[in-house]
Amino acid sequence: MKKILVVYYSQSGQLTEIVQSVLAPLKKNENISVVFEEIRPQKHYPFPWSRHQFCDVFPEAFQETPCKLEPFGFNSEDEFDLIILAYTVWYLSPSIPVSAFLQSPEAQKVIRHRPVITLIGCRNMWLLAQEKVKRRIGAIGGEIKGNIVLMDRAMNLIGIVTIAAWMLTGKKDRFLRIFPRPGISDRDIQESGRFGNMILEALSGEKMDLDQQALNRHGAVTVIAAYIIFEQRIHKVFTIWSKFISQKGGPADPQRKIRVRLFFYYLLCAIILIAPLATLVSWIVKIFNRQKTKTAVAYFSQNQPKTRTE
Ligand SMILES: Cc1cc2nc3c(=O)[nH]c(=O)nc-3n(C[C@H](O)[C@H](O)[C@H](O)COP(=O)(O)O)c2cc1C
Numbered sequence: 617m618k619k620i621l622v623v624y625y626s627q628s629g630q631l632t633e634i635v636q637s638v639l640a641p642l643k644k645n646e647n648i649s650v651v652f653e654e655i656r657p658q659k660h661y662p663f664p665w666s667r668h669q670f671c672d673v674f675p676e677a678f679q680e681t682p683c684k685l686e687p688f689g690f691n692s693e694d695e696f697d698l699i700i701l702a703y704t705v706w707y708l709s710p711s712i713p714v715s716a717f718l719q720s721p722e723a724q725k726v727i728r729h730r731p732v733i734t735l736i737g738c739r740n741m742w743l744l745a746q747e748k749v750k751r752r753i754g755a756i757g758g759e760i761k762g763n764i765v766l767m768d769r770a771m772n773l774i775g776i777v778t779i780a781a782w783m784l785t786g787k788k789d790r791f792l793r794i795f796p797r798p799g800i801s802d803r804d805i806q807e808s809g810r811f812g813n814m815i816l817e818a819l820s821g822e823k824m825d826l827d828q829q830a831l832n833r834h835g836a837v838t839v840i841a842a843y844i845i846f847e848q849r850i851h852k853v854f855t856i857w858s859k860f861i862s863q864k865g866g867p868a869d870p871q872r873k874i875r876v877r878l879f880f881y882y883l884l885c886a887i888i889l890i891a892p893l894a895t896l897v898s899w900i901v902k903i904f905n906r907q908k909t910k911t912a913v914a915y916f917s918q919n920q921p922k923t924r925t926e
């Protein structure tokens with residue numbers, strides 16, 4: 617009997633649907649037992665978000681500052697054959713509850729010397745979040761054997777508008793009836809069961825053997841070259857903003873209210889003015905730096921972390 621631990625945190629339930637779809641073939645198999653662990657923060661994160669709350673979580677999400685979690689249901693002494701870590705991205709980082717899990721003593725025990733598969737459900741910017749997760753899992757002594765990413769297929773700017781409307785209203789509807797439905801398509805979620813079949817096959821051997829390239833041939837990871845440069849640029853600006861806001865206090869501190877509001881206006885300007893320009897610049901850089909771009913795409917399509925910090 618093979619044992620799998622699935623750790624996840626979802627607000628709207630979108631990631632939960634993905635987890636259920638991927639795990640469906642494994643749950644049906646009588647030689648596999650699956651333990652689901654839904655991470656529960658002690659202080660609930662709102663959904664839908666108010667504009668202020670959405671921006672106020674930014675510094676801690678970006679800096680991977682953990683929140684307090686309710687005790688886990690799984691036994692961290694158990695030796696699982698595979699850990700599946702399903703997470704969403706908050707500000708180019710794993711969501712705060714997932715960061716908290718990765719920094720918990722229980723994660724250290726349960727992940728050490730174990731194969732891990734990461735399963736991401738996000739809008740479209742996950743590259744640098746996965747770098748942070750790679751580093752954390754590597755530091756604990758786990759080994760990422762596979763990465764599966766499901767994302768919104770809408771164009772970047774359209775995706776920003778539709779996801780903002782969804783996050784701030786809680787309604788996964790077509791914004792103003794002219795925009796596409798936000799988030800990951802139902803079809804992509806339903807079809808993600810194919811990855812479960814591949815995991816099942818990999819688990820049937822003595823040693824968990826999953827090939828990222830094979831996963832990628834089935835669409836597990838698609839790296840959009842322009843987003844590499846885009847994310848790296850945003851990351852630099854976010855570093856400055858997160859320090860600027862945290863100087864005034866921790867989560868929900870009234871002292872940092874003005875700075876959080878300024879950050880909101882920055883985001884607004886960035887979306888309306890900077891994003892289209894940056895997209896254009898990223899495409900141009902991509903054209904002139906073909907070899908560098910190719911190397912970067914290859915790097916983000918696999919699971920080894922960089923040896924030096926970026
Ligand atoms: C505060 C916040 C920040 C987010 N930042 C990003 C991001 O940087 N990149 C991205 O692709 N998606 C981002 N998203 C979208 C989430 O990754 C995710 O797709 C969405 O919240 C739905 O997840 P759920 O299953 O928890 O409801 C963000 C969402 C929230 C709430």
